[in-house]
Amino acid sequence: xxxxxxxxxxxxxxxxxxxxxxxxxxxxxxxxxxxxxxxxxxxxxxxxxxxxxxxxxxxxxxxxxxxxxxxxxxxxxxxxxxxxxxxxxxxxxxxxxxxxxxxxxxxxxxxxxxxxxxxxxxxxxxxxxxxxxxxxxxxxxxxxxxxxxxxxxxxxxxxxxxxxxxxxxxxxxxxxxxxxxxxxxxxxxxxxxxxxxxxxxxxxxxxxxxxxxxxxxxxx
Numbered sequence: 402x403x404x405x406x407x408x409x410x411x412x413x414x415x416x417x418x419x420x421x422x423x424x425x426x427x428x429x430x431x432x433x434x435x436x437x438x439x440x441x442x443x444x445x446x447x448x449x450x451x452x453x454x455x456x457x458x459x460x461x462x463x464x465x466x467x468x469x470x471x472x473x474x475x476x477x478x479x480x481x482x483x484x485x486x487x488x489x490x491x492x493x494x495x496x497x498x499x500x501x502x503x504x505x506x507x508x509x510x511x512x513x514x515x516x517x518x519x520x521x522x523x524x525x526x527x528x529x530x531x532x533x534x535x536x537x538x539x540x541x542x543x544x545x546x547x548x549x550x551x552x553x554x555x556x557x558x559x560x561x562x563x564x565x566x567x568x569x570x571x572x573x574x575x576x577x578x579x580x581x582x583x584x585x586x587x588x589x590x591x592x593x594x595x596x597x598x599x600x601x602x603x604x605x606x607x608x609x610x611x612x613x614x615x616x617x618x619x620x621x
Contacts (some may be wrong), residue, residue, distance in 0.1 A: 479500075
């Protein structure tokens with residue numbers, strides 16, 4: 402409880418705008434092959450819900466691609482070393498093409514080796530320094546098939562037409578905040594994707610993602 406209190410204080414000091422509406426009751430769906438399990442999340446106060454909603458949807462430090470003024474904003478917690486994230490990302494790209502009125506906000510997370518952290522930190526640096534280049538950089542990282550080393554970063558920078566030689570020191574903090582947010586919300590890891598009032602953990606077929614997007618747009 403104390404850790405959550407300090408985290409919420411950090412969110413309040415993050416300088417983001419106040420939320421206009423809340424994700425009050427997420428329906429969490431865990432996808433294991435063709436099986437889905439519906440879970441419930443712990444009740445939270447209206448203030449806590451507003452802070453979490455704001456951090457999910459309106460955080461300027463979280464890369465966002467798609468419509469400038471979206472009818473629906475999807476949130477996806479992803480890790481560039483996660484094969485399931487790479488597979489899901491292909492379907493998210495399809496959604497962006499099929500629904501030009503939506504946007505996707507990426508909560509970038511990394512675990513393990515310094516190489517993993519380096520790729521994620523560079524992605525955040527690209528977003529902060531050259532936001533118009535982020536989508537191409539992100540796409541290149543997700544499609545890279547080689548070893549998890551500096552070559553993939555250089556390759557993605559080249560593909561996106563970006564010249565950055567180092568990442569900002571605050572990018573490590575952004576990653577840690579995203580990891581803490583994932584834990585506070587009690588989601589199960591990456592990939593985790595929020596569409597409207599539903600939460601999808603793991604990979605999910607494109608057809609199912611499309612149905613969820615259509616339902617969320619209809620209920621908006």
